[in-house]
Amino acid sequence: MKKKEKKRNGIPARTRRGILAACMVFFFSLQIFQGKMLWRESTGESPGKVLSGKVPAEENERTQIMETTQQKEPVSDAQTAQEKETREQEREQLLTRLYARSAALVDADSGRVLLGKEEHVMRPMASTTKIMTCILALEKGNPKDLVTASANAVAQPKVHLGMHEGEAFYLGDLLYSLMLESHNDSAVAIAEHLAGSVPQFAGWMNEKAEEIGCTEAHFVTPNGLDGEDVGGVHSISAADLAKIMSYCVLRSPKAAEFLAITQMPVYSFSDAEGKGNFSCSNHNAFLQMMDGAISGKTGFTGDAGYCYVGALQSEDRTFVVALLACGWPNNKNYKWTDTRKLMEYGMAHYRYDEVWKIPELSKIPVENSVSKNGLFGKTAVEVEIKGKESPGKILVGDDDVAEEKTEVPEKLDAPVKSGTPVGQITYLLNGEKWGSCQAVVKETVRRRTFTWIAMKMCEMFYQFNF
Structure with missing residues (x-):
């Protein structure tokens, strides 16, 4: 006579073991996938380099940078070429x-x-x-x-x-x-x-x-x-x-x-x-x-x-x-x-005028980060200006041209520490640098590692009350 399988919350033991085995296969597959991606990045196959709070300066130089330049109209709104x-x-x-x-x-x-x-x-x-x-x-x-x-x-x-x-x-x-x-x-x-x-x-x-x-x-x-x-x-x-x-x-x-x-x-x-x-x-x-x-x-x-x-x-x-x-x-x-x-x-x-505007900085996506939106949810970090936000008022004439040049990365790579400089705002007058300030991240973002994913999966698995 076959021994009757014990059920827990209506799920047979054999089924529970199958689920656990599937999770283990998933974990090992994920580890292999991440290892392959890291190998591709190290050999230059990956085009998606992103800025990280820990990468060396030479890596940052290869980071794709987004530049935005706001050019002001000359002070006189009615100015014509003549x-x-x-x-x-x-x-x-x-x-x-x-x-x-x-x-x-x-x-x-x-x-x-x-x-x-x-x-x-x-x-x-x-x-x-x-x-x-x-x-x-x-x-x-x-x-x-x-x-x-x-x-x-x-x-x-x-x-x-x-x-x-x-x-x-x-x-x-x-x-x-x-x-x-x-x-x-x-x-x-x-x-x-x-x-x-x-x-x-x-x-x-x-x-x-x-x-x-x-x-x-x-x-x-x-x-x-x-x-x-x-x-x-x-x-x-x-x-x-x-x-x-x-x-x-x-x-x-x-x-x-x-x-x-x-x-x-x-x-x-x-x-x-x-x-x-x-x-x-x-x-x-x-x-x-x-x-x-x-x-x-x-x-x-x-x-x-x-x-x-x-x-x-x-x-x-x-x-x-x-x-x-x-x-x-x-x-x-x-x-x-x-x-x-x-x-x-x-x-x-x-006359004195506030010719430079304080730029509005958008959130920057952070790849491979721990997210509050689920296991593989996306994270974007806020960026703020560190120090003096603009050079303030300056004596300008009718034909002086002021610009702000904002350089920030399109994306970051976790981990990122609060206060890490990730960009720069440069203030120009008639093409010459007049001042600058740094753009820094406002909060710390942890990296999503295999160990963290495994722990989260285990937590989710045992929430079934097996």
């Missing part, structure tokens, strides 16, 4: 009519050259040099320091204060002499007091210029008199001169003190012993010439010609104009004409 050509002609005519051989109109906040004429050509800069001398003295010295005139300082040519060797002055007083009357002896006395010698102070000036971001500047003297050393001729480009003034009026920790000195109409003082009295008047006519003018410095030598650098604030904008070789004797007022033209152009054509 209008653009007219504006280009206006710019060319303005630059042609400038007296200066080198000129730069610069956005002081960003340092961007908005309009330039041979703005990267290095030329002698005369007493515009003294803005660097002044800001170094403010940052490294103490206004109450006693400065004693040396024979070298006393020997400086006019324009000079008229110091006597051994005469002492307070540093704070000499800064007005330096910036209002452009006294050459005061510049040398300040340099020697702070650094010990003029060559040492010139080294400080060059270091500071490099710190500010100048690449077209070489300082030899603290007063701007024509000079030369082993490093070259005392010279600068209009673009870098504007960059230094931008630093002096906006970013220096002593910007307020710099502005107070350069805006002072008249200043009187005496030497430290009170024996001699001196008076200085501000010769920067630009301060009365245009509303919003906040600072400036003139200069002249035989090699440099007339030079000028000035700053103006209008609404929330700060413009700097730098002029080099702007006429010689009998052309003393050319610098004021050129400065007005460039400042008026900047105020008329440039």
Whole structure:
């Protein structure tokens, strides 16, 4: 007599064993399939390489990348080709009519050259040099320091204060002499007091210029008199001169003190012993010439010609104009004409705008991942922008073109860890990189392994309550 099979939940034991055997066959088939796929990928047969949080950089370079570029229309919605050509002609005519051989109109906040004429050509800069001398003295010295005139300082040519060797002055007083009357002896006395010698102070000036971001500047003297050393001729480009003034009026920790000195109409003082009295008047006519003018410095030598650098604030904008070789004797007022033209152009054509949009990043599919949607369900991970989302507002003109270039992979390969960089957003202005940020995954996604699948299948199998 046949032994009666035991049933569990109505399923005979033989049937249960058959189901279990089928599952085992499926598991081993899946393992063989995955092994074959891995072999195909290793031999280059698989075209579907995807980006993984663990693959080397050289693998990432072979990853298929999706690029999206959003190009903005120029700021003026009503712009036509004819209008653009007219504006280009206006710019060319303005630059042609400038007296200066080198000129730069610069956005002081960003340092961007908005309009330039041979703005990267290095030329002698005369007493515009003294803005660097002044800001170094403010940052490294103490206004109450006693400065004693040396024979070298006393020997400086006019324009000079008229110091006597051994005469002492307070540093704070000499800064007005330096910036209002452009006294050459005061510049040398300040340099020697702070650094010990003029060559040492010139080294400080060059270091500071490099710190500010100048690449077209070489300082030899603290007063701007024509000079030369082993490093070259005392010279600068209009673009870098504007960059230094931008630093002096906006970013220096002593910007307020710099502005107070350069805006002072008249200043009187005496030497430290009170024996001699001196008076200085501000010769920067630009301060009365245009509303919003906040600072400036003139200069002249035989090699440099007339030079000028000035700053103006209008609404929330700060413009700097730098002029080099702007006429010689009998052309003393050319610098004021050129400065007005460039400042008026900047105020008329440039304004702050949020030109870059924050890109919307779609979810990225993750292959071979553990899914919440079943054993072989699909997973897509959210991506977010890490750090500053966009460069923010920037001073732009009518014909500036802003773009965002988004580079993210079409798919990822598990495992992926939260915070892993998987792409980049690059912000461009007129084709040049202005800023960038990373795109990172928001959550961790585990890899779907054979062991994980087997465990899940076992869980599903025993849910039948065998």
